[in-house]
Structures are given as C-alpha cells and as structure tokens.
Amino acid sequence: MIEQELIEKLKKGDQAAFRFMVTSWQDMVYNTSLGLVQNEMDAEDVTQEVFVKAFESIHGFKGESKVSTWLYRITVTKSLDFLRSKKRKKRFGYIYSLFGEDNELAINPPEFVHPGIVSEKKQVAAALFKALETLPEQQRVAFVLTRLEGLGHKEVSEVMGNTVPAVESLLQRAKINLKKQLSDFYRQNLE
C-alpha cells in the first residue's frame, strides 16, 4: 500500500489501514521508545500511546513528510513526556517520603539491557545505557535515532526539526559526554 493511499484510508477511519500501519511500524516505534525510556513495559505503553495519538491526529497530517518520520516525531515526544512525568513522580515521591507520608520511593529498576544486543556485549552495553540516561534530551534523542535505529543524519534532522550540522553537533557532544561518564564510571571501578 502506498503511503498516500494509506493516509487517505486512515483519514476515513479504515480499521484495516490502521492495522497495516501498526504492524508495519510497531517495531520501529517500540525500539525507539525502548532506547529512550529503557524499560520494556514503559516502552510498550508509550508505543500504544503513539499509535493512539497517530490515529487521533491523522487528520492533521498533511503528508509533507514520510509516515515513518511523523511516527518517529510522535514517539520522541511521547517518550520524553513519559520520562518527564516519571521524573516528576519520583521527585514528589521523595518529598512525600521526607514528610513521612505513606508513599514509597520509586525503586530504581535493575540495569537495562537492550534485547537486540549480543550476549557477550550485554555488560558493557548496560554501562553505556546507564551513561545515556545522563545526557541532555536532545543529545539522547539524536544518539538513539542514529545508533539504535540506524538513521542517517538527514533523517534525524527531519525527525528533530533541526539542521544536519545541528544534529552532527548534538552527536559529537553526546559522544564526548558519554566518554566522560563512562570514563568516570570505569575509573571508580578500578579504584
């Protein structure tokens, strides 16, 4: 099904077209979200939200970009919204716990390991994902889209609404920050 035809059918509320869209792009959305939120259940929740949002806002989609680019944009927005809300909840949980309320602090999940990583690299990749959490949002998004989804700089710039040099700069800074974080982490381990 060509994209234009798909969009027309989606705008008419065609269920088969919606199913086609979900099955065609679900792994792309899930993988991107997983890279950003680093939790399988949360990533699935975000993926569902992405497709619900896509279904509800298809009338606003003008077809100026590819469907995949549009879905990437929704995924990034929803994932970052999710992370912000999680951070807020964690902060409130901490404040409540200070005042002796019956709210438990959010337990930090175990180290995240991406399911697509080969077993012998899992331990080192876990350190990388931990360091990834410390990056500013824009750097993290650029890194995930490039390294986990294998997008080119031009595609990343279209998703992020930036120029190609801006994306290159984000990736450069992301790499420097990751190196610094990892270096600190390993030096502490060696001491």
Next chain:
Amino acid sequence: MKREQQAEQWVNEALESLDGIGRATANPFLFTRIEERLRQRNNPWEKLARFVARPAFALAVVLLFLAANFYVANQEKQERLAREKQANEQLFAAEYSTSSNLSNEFSANK
C-alpha cells in the same frame, strides 16, 4: 598509566557495544491492546475524566473559586456600605427634623 589505558579500553568497548545491534520487537498483541485503549478513550466517562484531569481545568476551577469569593466579599461590602449610608441618612434626617422642630418652636414663641 596502565589503569588509564584499561579504563580507556573499556570506554571504547562500551561505545562500540551498539555496533550490529538488532531491533527490539514489539508485543505480538500490540494491535489488540491499542484497539482496547482506543475503545476506552472513546468512552464518554473516560473523556470526562481526562478533561477534568487537565491542569487547565484545575486552574480554571481555582480561578472561578477565587472570582466567586471576590464577588461575594465585594457584594457584602457594598451591602454594608449601603446600610451605613442609609443609617447615616436616617440619623441626619432625624437630627434635621429635630432641629427644624426646635427652630419652628423657637419661631412660634417669638
């Protein structure tokens, strides 16, 4: 020095650990779950709950509450002023009427 080299090697290994990474696959029942979520979202009670849960709605309620309080306080103040004014007028009228009676008596005696 050896430690530095070791750390550097681990950093490089970590950065290269994503080379050749496979794509994570979504749950096979994802579509059914999305359909269920859409059904829930179209439920009028769910819609109402989502509307009420909006921060803008909470802000509007607070503003409305403050406006109502201000209106009631202002109304009470206006009523109190009106009552005071009326009382002053009555007092003045009573005083004036007394003094005019006195002056009438005075002119009659004359």
